[in-house]
Amino acid sequence: MKFDITKITRYLLYSLAIAMQISCSSPSDGGDPTPTPTPTPNPPATKSEVDYWLTKGDQSVLLTKQNAILAFGTLPNAYASIEVNDAQTFQTIDGFGYTLTGGSADVINQLTATKKKELLQELFGSSATSIGVSYIRISIGASDLNAAPFTYNDLPAGDTDLTLSKFSLAPDKNGVIAILKEILAINPNIKVLATPWSAPLWMKDKASFVGGSLQTQYYGVYANYFVKYIQLMKAEGITIDAITPQNEPLHGGNNPSMVMTAEEQANFIKNSLGPAFKTAGITTKIIAYDHNCDNIQYATTIFNDAAAAPFVDGSAYHLYGGNINALSSIYNAFPTKNVYFTEQYTGADGDFGGDLKWHVKNVIIGSMRNWSKNALEWNLANNSTFGPHTNGGCSTCKGALTVNSSESFNRNVAYYIIAHASKFVPAGSVRIGSNVVGNLNNVAFKTPAGKKVLIVENDGNSNEIFNIKNNGKWVTTSLDAGAVATFIW
Numbered sequence: 001m002k003f004d005i006t007k008i009t010r011y012l013l014y015s016l017a018i019a020m021q022i023s024c025s026s027p028s029d030g031g032d033p034t035p036t037p038t039p040t041p042n043p044p045a046t047k048s049e050v051d052y053w054l055t056k057g058d059q060s061v062l063l064t065k066q067n068a069i070l071a072f073g074t075l076p077n078a079y080a081s082i083e084v085n086d087a088q089t090f091q092t093i094d095g096f097g098y099t100l101t102g103g104s105a106d107v108i109n110q111l112t113a114t115k116k117k118e119l120l121q122e123l124f125g126s127s128a129t130s131i132g133v134s135y136i137r138i139s140i141g142a143s144d145l146n147a148a149p150f151t152y153n154d155l156p157a158g159d160t161d162l163t164l165s166k167f168s169l170a171p172d173k174n175g176v177i178a179i180l181k182e183i184l185a186i187n188p189n190i191k192v193l194a195t196p197w198s199a200p201l202w203m204k205d206k207a208s209f210v211g212g213s214l215q216t217q218y219y220g221v222y223a224n225y226f227v228k229y230i231q232l233m234k235a236e237g238i239t240i241d242a243i244t245p246q247n248e249p250l251h252g253g254n255n256p257s258m259v260m261t262a263e264e265q266a267n268f269i270k271n272s273l274g275p276a277f278k279t280a281g282i283t284t285k286i287i288a289y290d291h292n293c294d295n296i297q298y299a300t301t302i303f304n305d306a307a308a309a310p311f312v313d314g315s316a317y318h319l320y321g322g323n324i325n326a327l328s329s330i331y332n333a334f335p336t337k338n339v340y341f342t343e344q345y346t347g348a349d350g351d352f353g354g355d356l357k358w359h360v361k362n363v364i365i366g367s368m369r370n371w372s373k374n375a376l377e378w379n380l381a382n383n384s385t386f387g388p389h390t391n392g393g394c395s396t397c398k399g400a401l402t403v404n405s406s407e408s409f410n411r412n413v414a415y416y417i418i419a420h421a422s423k424f425v426p427a428g429s430v431r432i433g434s435n436v437v438g439n440l441n442n443v444a445f446k447t448p449a450g451k452k453v454l455i456v457e458n459d460g461n462s463n464e465i466f467n468i469k470n471n472g473k474w475v476t477t478s479l480d481a482g483a484v485a486t487f488i489w
Helices: 005-024 102-108 113-124 176-186 216-235 262-280 297-303 326-333 352-369 413-422
Strands: 051-055 081-092 095-099 135-140 191-196 285-293 314-322 338-343 372-379 401-405 408-411 430-434 440-446 452-458 464-470 473-479 484-488
Touching: 051 413, 081 372, 081 440, 081 452, 095 413, 102 113, 102 176, 102 401, 113 176, 135 176, 135 372, 191 216, 191 338, 216 262, 262 285, 262 297, 285 297, 285 338, 297 314, 297 326, 314 326, 314 352, 326 338, 352 372, 352 413, 352 440, 352 452, 352 484, 372 413, 413 484, 452 464, 473 484
Parallel strands: 081 464, 095 135, 095 372, 135 191, 285 314, 314 338, 338 372
Antiparallel strands: 051 484, 081 430, 401 408, 430 440, 440 452, 452 484, 464 473
16 A cells, blocks of 8 residues: 555644644633733844943043944833933033143143144044043133243332233243144134233232232223233134133132132222223123132122123132032022133042042033033143142142153043043033933033933942933943943934
C-alpha cells in the first residue's frame, strides 16, 4: 500500500486546526475572549536626538561631549522628570563671561602671538572648540587686580582738572584696550560692562585710593569723566553697553575702592550722570549698586527716587553675602528694572568639585532662575602666584586661566563654570520653564536658533537617574554626584 505523506500531513494539520477552533468556542468559555494587547517597546534608537556635555567634580571628565544615544520616547518609567516647558518664557539673556582685569591683560599678553590667538579664539570664538564667551566686564581705571592703582585723570596733590583736559586712556592702551580690540575682531557683538573702583583722588574727600567718598562739588565733573570715557572708548572701536557708577559701593577697604551710599548714588545719577548722558547722547545703560545680595534696599532706594529711576536700567549683584534669591525679590518689586549678576570669585584654596557645584548652582542656575540677564565670574586670568594685584588687593583670587609661561596656561574651575552656559546659550536666548527635581538643580533656555538647552547640576551625594521631558516625550539619563551637564536638542 502506498501512502501519500504530503496529503496525510495536510489532513492532520487541518483536523488539529478544527479541533482547536471548536475548543476555543466551546460554551464553557463564555464566547470569544478579548485578547490582551502586548506592549510594543520603542525600537532601539540608533541616532541621538539630544547632545550633552559633561564635567565631573573629580576632573575625570572636563566639558566633554558624551557618546550616549539619547532619543525621545513615550515608554513609561518610574524616574523623576525635569519637564522643560518652552511655552513658559522669562528674561532674555545678554551673555556669560568674566572680568577682563588689567592683570588678566598683562598675563595674556605674555603669551606668544600664536598662543594668544589660539586662546582668544577658544574663549570668544564660535567654532566647535570655542566656549563662546559673550559678555565681558572691565574696570574704568584700575581694579585691585592691576599691578598698581590708577585712574584716567591722576594729578599731583593739590591739582584739579575741571575740564578733564588731562584725561587719558593711556594706562590701558597696551593692555585691556588692545586685548578688547582682538576680542571684538573675533566677536563684534560681545557686550562690555565697565565699572570704576575709584574716582580720581582729587575728586575724593580722602587723598587715598583706599576708601573715601566722591565730593558733591565734583559730581558734575565725575559725570563728564564717564562721558569722556565712553566717547574715547568708542573712538577706539569699543562700545560700552553698560556702566555701574561704583564697584562694591559699600566696601571701602579695597585698593582701589570708594564708598557711595544709596542716597549718594541716587543723587549722582539724577543730578549729574543721567543728565550728562542725555546731553551727550550717550545710550550706555546705567546699572545701580553692583554689590552683594544681602542688600536689596540699596537698589530700592534708587528705584523709588522718581528723578533717578528713569535713568537706571536695573541693578547688579555679587554673592559674597546674602542669597541669590534676592534677585527675584528686587525684580518682583520692580519688574520694569533688569537684574544682572556681575561678579563672583573662585579662591586659591578652593576645591574644584566644591567650587563647581556651588558656582553652577548659584551663579549660573541660581542667577538665571532669579531673572538675571547675565552671569559673570570674576577674573579671567592671572599667574601662578595669583598676581598681578595691587598692594592690599585680592591675593587669593584664582582666574579662570592660569598663565604659566609664554606657551602654557591651565584652565581652572571658573573656565568650566562659565563654559557650561556660554558655549550653548548665546546672547538673545530666552529662559524657559523647568522644574527642580530633588537634588537636580537646573535651568532651561531656548536659543535664537530654536535649540533647547538644559543645564543640570547634581547637588546630591549619589548618581541620579532622571528623565528630561519636553512636549510629551522624554529621554532618560543619569548624572553623577557633583557633576554638571548641559543638554541640547
